Amino acid sequence: MKLFTGKVHDIDLDEPADERWTEFAIQNGDAIQSILGDVETHIDEEVLPHLSDTVRSVIKSLASGSGYIGRWLLEQTGLEYPQELRCIARHAEIPVGKLLLGNLIYDFTSLSEMYGCGCSSASFDVNSSPVIVRNMDWVTPPSTGKHTKLIRFHRGRKSYTSVGVAGMVGVVSAMCDKWALVVNQAPIVKSCVDEDESDESWWGMLTSVVKTVASVPQFLYAWPALQRVRAVCDKMPSYEKLVFHLRTQQTMVPFFAHVVGTQSKDHAVVSHTGEHTYIRTRKHGLVQTNHYVQGELKKHNPKNGKDWMWDTYSRYDDLTRARKEAMPAPELVQANPQAALALLKDVTSVDTMQQMLLWPAQEKLVLKTRSLG
DSSP, rough: OEEEOOOOOEEETTTTTTTTTTHHHHEEEEHHHHHHHOOOOOOIIIIGGGHHHHHHHHHHHHHTHHHHHHHHHHHOOTTHHHHHHHHHHHTTOOHHHHHHHHTTTHHHHHTTTOSOOOEEEEEETTTEEEEEEEEEEEOSSGTTTTTTTEEEEETTTTEEEEEEEOOSOOOEEOSSSSEEEEEOOOSSSSSOOOOOOOSSSHHHHHHHHHHHHHHHHHHHHTOEEEEHHHHHTTTTTOOHHHHHHHTOOOOOOEEEEEEEEESSTEEEEEOOOOOEEEEEEGGGGEEEOOOSSGGGGGGGOOOOGGGTTTTTHHHHHHHHHHHHSSSOHHHHHHHOGGGGEEEEEGOOOTTTTEEEEGGGGGGGGEEEEOOOO
């Protein structure tokens, strides 16, 4: 893992949506094409076998660069994202279908129940102000670290910085002077499109179509999770309003949002099931990995035997112990914020693509990335 030294790209939210990504797309066209090629390969090998025939057909159509289905699906994702993605596709010379597929990778990997097994985060106080550290083990594809980009979204004097990936417009990790937020993948609560048994009769095919159509409203109109998170961040709200707005969203698939503010009390985890939300405050211990912690949600964790769950509980225990016992001394973190990343030592693996510290009260962002692919 190496300290990230790349530039911060500026996106002016006051510009028209179909123009604001022009400079970024021109400068990073090769990177966008590269990572989208990796996404396509990864989906073909790891994701498609786990999806229903209907969703598999949609993904294959997008991957082939289908303009028709890409344009149609774009219109369902809401607000300004269709224009933003068209802008990037045009200036990076990429089929809009492939770009959309890349921006839906979180949602499709969740639907296929191909979860990451490592994304973890922990928060603590330094000089009475919250700090959050996290590792992102998102190897979809493994070149995520290589193509990491820092994006500064601003509207007038207000702004926030997103730790993103070339060509992706949603938010996974972000920070401003009021709050910091990181998203960890959550187990699927109810798959939108279930795989039917192999019934090739006309009745079986009709039943499959009816089930798929019935699932369309949630699948299309609930919005992709990371774009929903970005929509909340774009409001440039206070910490309290950020948590409130995160709790009011409806998304295609579940997610965890670990959030801190600038005051000692400002720690929260929003456990989002896609339709409903639950909040954990600091008194419950603010550590999050890829499983539900609250008692009423534990039933949604995969049963024993699911390979992706094998280490999430031990990661939670390691982070809890590190936060309580091995937390860096405040004066050490003040002098060298990188020292706090030692908290993540026991939960970092070869799949870790990004490692970061976010300290909103001090407006400090420390980022390390892994360059694979």
